[in-house]
Amino acid sequence: MTILFFILAIIIILLLFYAYQNMNYDKKKDKLIKQANMHEKQVTLPDGSVLNYGENSSNNTPLLLLHGQMVSWEDYAKVLPALAKEYHIYAVDYYGHGGSSKDPNKYFANAIGNDLIWFIENVIKKPVIISGHSSGGLLTAWLSANSPENVLGVVIEDAPFFSTEPNRAENTYAGKGFKVNHDFLYQETKKNYTKYSLEHDYMQTFFNKNGKDNWAKIVKKPAFSYMKKYPNQLPRIWYYPPRLAVNLIYDLTANIQDGTGEYDLRFGDAFYNYSWFDNFDQAETLSRIRVPTTLLHVAPSNESAPSYYDNNGILLSAMDEKDATYATELIEGAELIDGFKSMHNIHQDQPQQFVKVLVDFKKQLTKRRLLLL
Numbered sequence: 001m002t003i004l005f006f007i008l009a010i011i012i013i014l015l016l017f018y019a020y021q022n023m024n025y026d027k028k029k030d031k032l033i034k035q036a037n038m039h040e041k042q043v044t045l046p047d048g049s050v051l052n053y054g055e056n057s058s059n060n061t062p063l064l065l066l067h068g069q070m071v072s073w074e075d076y077a078k079v080l081p082a083l084a085k086e087y088h089i090y091a092v093d094y095y096g097h098g099g100s101s102k103d104p105n106k107y108f109a110n111a112i113g114n115d116l117i118w119f120i121e122n123v124i125k126k127p128v129i130i131s132g133h134s135s136g137g138l139l140t141a142w143l144s145a146n147s148p149e150n151v152l153g154v155v156i157e158d159a160p161f162f163s164t165e166p167n168r169a170e171n172t173y174a175g176k177g178f179k180v181n182h183d184f185l186y187q188e189t190k191k192n193y194t195k196y197s198l199e200h201d202y203m204q205t206f207f208n209k210n211g212k213d214n215w216a217k218i219v220k221k222p223a224f225s226y227m228k229k230y231p232n233q234l235p236r237i238w239y240y241p242p243r244l245a246v247n248l249i250y251d252l253t254a255n256i257q258d259g260t261g262e263y264d265l266r267f268g269d270a271f272y273n274y275s276w277f278d279n280f281d282q283a284e285t286l287s288r289i290r291v292p293t294t295l296l297h298v299a300p301s302n303e304s305a306p307s308y309y310d311n312n313g314i315l316l317s318a319m320d321e322k323d324a325t326y327a328t329e330l331i332e333g334a335e336l337i338d339g340f341k342s343m344h345n346i347h348q349d350q351p352q353q354f355v356k357v358l359v360d361f362k363k364q365l366t367k368r369r370l371l372l373l
Helices: 002-023 025-035 073-084 109-124 135-146 173-185 193-200 214-229 246-251 265-272 282-287 321-330 351-367
Strands: 038-044 050-056 061-066 087-093 128-133 151-157 293-298 335-340
Touching: 002 025, 025 073, 038 109, 050 073, 050 109, 061 073, 061 109, 061 135, 073 087, 073 351, 087 109, 109 135, 128 135, 128 351, 135 151, 135 282, 151 351, 173 193, 173 265, 193 214, 214 246, 282 321, 293 321, 293 351, 321 335
Parallel strands: 061 087, 061 128, 128 151, 151 293, 293 335
Antiparallel strands: 038 050, 050 087
16 A cells, blocks of 8 residues: 555646646746746837847857847847857847837837847947847848948748748648737727637647648637636646647747737737838848858748648748749849758757857857957
8 A cells, every 4th residue: 555655646646737837938038038037128219119138148259139029138048058158149129029118110120230230339339140039030130231330140930931921821831820819909899819819720720631620629629618717817737748839839828918928919910911021122132132141941841841832832931942042143242051950930849959059159150350369
């Protein structure tokens, strides 16, 4: 009897530990941010807009990090400790995200870009290396072309060049998401975006390939049950480990509209109606870049390999191979590093490879005498 009780106790402890790990899978980032000696700060621009950012204490070369959509500067947590040894990091929340201003009048590339120039000139106060992910990569390209005197070089991480343009975007996974975003904003019956998103997310086509509604069983029903018990909270299911990313699906629906997060859905709507790209021609911008540039591009996903498109003709990545090649060709002297095993977020999925790219990039600039020794 004592042995059985002991075994039962061990099982319960292991289950509790397993559940705790799954429910708090994202808490590791706080330790990594602390390890990197990052401190969150804010600066107010002359027009009253606020830019929120993380910064470490360092005398090294300044590195400006621009995150992707729906997250914040803390999305870089996995790579911050290693990068902090090489760089003086400024990781900025651009408008609509994190602790920065939520002002739709600022939700287009030119407005954000001009305010990031102000940030470089008035906060960093010296030329920088920039690495931007996804839409942050689009902003990185804009800054390189429009403020080369403030930019030493750039590493652009899987930015959606050309796939975000009219007649392309609607046939991409991201574009499907922007439509859900838009439709939610312009309807009045549904108040909770998480529920609405889970009803319409294109990702369910991957789960339901065998003809069964696995999406409802695995993702939607557990979430709805959780939200019935805990209204106004994002679902967090204890038995799903981080590698399955189900809890991450829920977390990426966080938004200010229903009070579950800091992301403004109106930012995504600016991509849906293309207003974010007003006076921002992607090909023309890339052709004006003269600073050293490295583009990072992921391999096709497991869902579509060897193609970047699924059976419905939907682009599952930010760019296909033609987009990545064309973007590289437009930038004088640019380098393309292809084939990262990642759906999109290289710095999270392949942190060591990402850090190596940025460390090597700094060494290359030093050899070219572009950095002050």
